[in-house]
Amino acid sequence: MKPTLLTLCAxxxxxxxxxxxxxxxxxxxxxxxxxxxxxxxxxATASPLAAPxxxxxxxxxxxxxxxxxxxxxxxxLDGSDxxxxxxxxxxxxxxAHGGLVKARAFSPDRKQKSEPAEARFDVQPGVVPPPTTLVxxxxxxxxxTYDWAERHAAVTALVRERKPELVFIGDSITQMYGGxxxxxxQPGRDVWEKFYGKRKVANLGFGYDYVENTLWRIQHxxxxxxxxxxxxxxxxxxNLGKNKPEExxxxxxxxxxxxxxxxPNATIVLLGILPRGPKPDAxxxxxxxxxxxxxxxxxxxxxxxxxxxxxxxxxxxxxARDLAGDYLHPTGKGxxxxxxxxDPLLRKLLREEAP
Numbered sequence: 095m096k097p098t099l100l101t102l103c104a105x106x107x108x109x110x111x112x113x114x115x116x117x118x119x120x121x122x123x124x125x126x127x128x129x130x131x132x133x134x135x136x137x138a139t140a141s142p143l144a145a146p147x148x149x150x151x152x153x154x155x156x157x158x159x160x161x162x163x164x165x166x167x168x169x170x171l172d173g174s175d176x177x178x179x180x181x182x183x184x185x186x187x188x189x190a191h192g193g194l195v196k197a198r199a200f201s202p203d204r205k206q207k208s209e210p211a212e213a214r215f216d217v218q219p220g221v222v223p224p225p226t227t228l229v230x231x232x233x234x235x236x237x238x239t240y241d242w243a244e245r246h247a248a249v250t251a252l253v254r255e256r257k258p259e260l261v262f263i264g265d266s267i268t269q270m271y272g273g274x275x276x277x278x279x280q281p282g283r284d285v286w287e288k289f290y291g292k293r294k295v296a297n298l299g300f301g302y303d304y305v306e307n308t309l310w311r312i313q314h315x316x317x318x319x320x321x322x323x324x325x326x327x328x329x330x331x332x333n334l335g336k337n338k339p340e341e342x343x344x345x346x347x348x349x350x351x352x353x354x355x356x357x358p359n360a361t362i363v364l365l366g367i368l369p370r371g372p373k374p375d376a377x378x379x380x381x382x383x384x385x386x387x388x389x390x391x392x393x394x395x396x397x398x399x400x401x402x403x404x405x406x407x408x409x410x411x412x413x414a415r416d417l418a419g420d421y422l423h424p425t426g427k428g429x430x431x432x433x434x435x436x437d438p439l440l441r442k443l444l445r446e447e448a449p
Contacts, residue, residue, distance in 0.1 A: 143208035146183075146197040150215050154190025158183045158197050165199040165208070171231055178204045181232030181307075182243045185314060191224060192217035204237075227337055227345025230310035236266070236301040240277040246311055248275045249298050254319035258296040259444060261320055261360075263308060263353070264328040267368065267423055268299025281419075282429030289433045293444070296320070304332050305345035312352045322360035324443040325353055326436065330367045330388075331422070334380055343387035347394075354395040361443050363436070364388055366401030370422045374411040402435035 144161040146169075151157070158167045168180035169187070176198040189195065192215045199208035217223060234242040252274060253261070262268050269278060272286025273295060280286070286297075298316055300307065308329050317325075327350065333342045350362050366385035371377055385401055392399035406417050406428060413421055417428040424432060441448060 141206050141208055143199040143201065143206055145209045145211040146199050148195055148197060148211060148213040150189065150213075151186075154188060154218055154221075155186040156189045156195055156213075156215065157186050158195075160199045160208070162199055162208070164202060166202060166204075167197055167199050168234070169195055169197040169231075171195060171229065172226075175210060179234050179237050181234055184232055184243060184246075187231065188229070189215055190218045190221045191229075192221075193223075225337065225341035225344060227305045227333060227341045228309075228348055230306055230313055232310055233302065233304070233307045236278075240269075240301060242300060245275060245277060245300060246314070246316065248277075249296065250314075250316050250318070253296050253298075253316060256294060256296060257319060257321045258294045259321060259323045260290065260293050260295040260440065261317065261322050261325045261357075262295070262297050262299060262328070263312070263325060264299045265303040265308075265332055266299065266301035267331070268297060268328055269301050270423055271297065271299065271429055273297030281426050282424060285426055285429040285433050289437060302332060303329065304336075305329055305342060305349060309345065309349045309352060312349065312356065317353065317356045320357055320360075322357045323445075324363060324440055325357060325360045326363045326365065326440075327353070328365040328368070330384055331370060331381075334367075334377060334384070339380060339383040339387055342384050343391075346388060347391060350391065350397055351395060358396075360396065362395070362397045363439060363443075364391060364397050364399050366399070366403050368418075368424070368432075369403045369407055369413050370418075372413055372415075372421050378411075398439070400436070400439065402432055405431050405435055 142162065143165050146158045146160045146167050149157050158169060160167055167183040168176045169183055170176050170180050171193055173194055173196070176196055178200065183197070187195070194212060194214045196210060196212040198210050200206065232242065236242070262271065270280050270282060272280045272283040273290070274297070278301065298311070300311065329349065330342050330346060350364060353362055366388055367381050369378060370381065389399045391397050407413055415421070416425060417431065418424050
């Protein structure tokens with residue numbers, strides 16, 4: 095049976111597989127998570143929520159269950175303790191390569207949490223552990239700015255209803271460009287309306303996505319139902335701080351392969367990661383290495399590589415604040431430069447006449 099969104103925890107617990115060890119820790123002291131948008135206290139003391147149970151099938155799929163009806167399980171694969179912003183369990187986790195899974199059950203309002211549970215799974219025979227960019231998983235790092243699972247459900251429904259010819263896929267840079275659902279500030283909204291308002295378009299940008307989070311979304315139906323001719327992909331900047339260039343490129347290659355499988359008639363416009371930081375530095379150097387690897391994907395499975403980043407920079411390599419107020423996310427003026435760089439190619443792919 096296909097898992098439903100924000101899976102309601104089943105009362106029947108799955109029997110543990112033999113190749114892992116599960117433990118349930120004592121409840122930690124109350125934790126507090128704060129943000130500019132909201133402050134919430136999460137309480138584990140005397141929690142009515144049952145700790146999750148973890149089990150892996152013979153095919154390597156990890157299933158999380160909970161005896162408390164209506165609870166939301168949140169999990170991690172990086173060893174960190176699951177909190178309010180950890181990814182929600184929405185579907186079985188592919189983990190044939192093994193690893194540590196930690197999980198907690200939360201109340202829907204995220205104010206109560208269960209005791210933690212964890213399981214360490216062995217690597218199955220013949221499986222080589224991949225980089226994290228190739229391990230699809232959910233996230234909710236930008237909560238409460240927006241709810242990742244709710245946006246996933248909303249854009250999946252929108253794509254099926256609208257059947258867009260043009261799709262944008264990415265992280266917060268894409269999400270803040272414009273388009274429905276309007277679940278956060280969008281400094282590029284006027285630019286979006288000018289360039290795409292009359293087109294059948296969908297915005298599949300999710301703030302704070304890593305490549306592996308975007309891969310999960312595409313594997314779980316966000317593109318299903320589209321009639322895309324052009325799909326613009328801008329992803330990878332959030333991975334720069336934790337992955338090697340080769341790992342980021344491998345994840346993007348897998349992402350583009352998945353997009354091609356689901357929309358084989360579409361041209362994938364793979365954009366280079368946009369410049370970040372006020373001036374050239376080590377991060378920019380790493381970014382350039384990633385973009386060079388992206389460029390090598392040009393021509394593979396309908397991929398066209400385009401790097402609009404240099405258009406945002408001054409001759410000395412500096413990035414002006416009026417183009418990216420935080421030296422990362424474009425302003426309206428920055429989005430205009432991006433749109434103008436994309437427009438000739440998109441008109442060609444969408445078979446539109448030049449203005």
